[in-house]
Amino acid sequence: MIEDRLKIKLRQRSWLELLDLAIFVMREYAGTVLPAALIGMVPFALLDAWLIETRRIGGGRFCLLLIVQAPLAAAPISLVLGDLLFGVPIRFRRLLARFLSRLPALVWVLLVWRPFLLATLMLAPYALIRYVFAVEMLLLERIPIKQCSSRGKALALGAGGKLLWRQVVAAIVGLPFGFGLAFGLDAMLAVMLGGDYTPSSSEFVFGHLRWFFQFFIWIYIAYLGVARFLLYLDRRIRLEGWDLALRLREAAASLEEQPA
Numbered sequence: 537m538i539e540d541r542l543k544i545k546l547r548q549r550s551w552l553e554l555l556d557l558a559i560f561v562m563r564e565y566a567g568t569v570l571p572a573a574l575i576g577m578v579p580f581a582l583l584d585a586w587l588i589e590t591r592r593i594g595g596g597r598f599c600l601l602l603i604v605q606a607p608l609a610a611a612p613i614s615l616v617l618g619d620l621l622f623g624v625p626i627r628f629r630r631l632l633a634r635f636l637s638r639l640p641a642l643v644w645v646l647l648v649w650r651p652f653l654l655a656t657l658m659l660a661p662y663a664l665i666r667y668v669f670a671v672e673m674l675l676l677e678r679i680p681i682k683q684c685s686s687r688g689k690a691l692a693l694g695a696g697g698k699l700l701w702r703q704v705v706a707a708i709v710g711l712p713f714g715f716g717l718a719f720g721l722d723a724m725l726a727v728m729l730g731g732d733y734t735p736s737s738s739e740f741v742f743g744h745l746r747w748f749f750q751f752f753i754w755i756y757i758a759y760l761g762v763a764r765f766l767l768y769l770d771r772r773i774r775l776e777g778w779d780l781a782l783r784l785r786e787a788a789a790s791l792e793e794q795p796a
Contacts, residue, residue: 548774551702551767558763561617568626572612573758575632580605581750602753603707604654608646609754610761611635611671617765618676638674641681645670664703665696672768691771702767706760714753721748 549557562569584601587593593601615631618624645667653663666688673679673687692699772778 546769546773546778549766549770551698554766554770555763557766558759561762561766562759565616565620568616568620569613569758569762571628572616572631573610573754573761575612575628575635576609577754577757580609581754584750585747599711602757604647604651606757606760607650607671607764608642610757610764611642611646611675613758613761614671614765614768615675617762618672621769635675638678641674642671645674645681645684661700664700665692668692668699668703668764669768669771672765691768691775693775695771710753710756710760713756714749717752718748 584593584598584605587601588598612631612635615635616626619626619631650663650667650670653659653667666685669688669691670684673684673691674681677687679687769778
């Protein structure tokens, strides 16, 4: 059964329950989720490190860049969780091939069209609501690009405002989360090594603190990727009765396997 494979019960959940469940999934499947996260996040992390090292980008623009990069960076996580959901053996070579086959569509939607809509400000709510599940729509449902907007509208039916403020709150919480842990780890190391702790903003942007910040913020982005996938499941359960459809599909498959 699906619940046996995922060790979770498919049912409608509140947003706080989904956030708590995301922690459980990351802990229970860390050996699968984290390698998938590395596939998507390492290229962006290296790019960001180069941009900061060469001082081509500052702290504020770096934070905006993370908001643009986050959905695509966490995309392989949705592929892995989708395979776990349907009991497909996890093979990272095949996962990478599937991810690369849809990469042009993902790049267009997540790195070109969505950022353009966000940059207009007026259309930013439209982008955040219609394309919140763009990764799942393109990778799991494999719909054409031109259908993303209409499919996103269907998945957001009756919950557009909630989807919007959840993304805004996630972005607002993420930055203090990364800042706080980066400064906390740096202060702890300074005390342990017997030195003085006097951080500056320039040291944070261009010094060693940025490595601590990047480490923690990418963990946070991976966590949000898991939470988004679970929210996607929740929307399909609420709107389409997806949990019942999956159970009926499994029941039909088990009956076909039984001898006549």
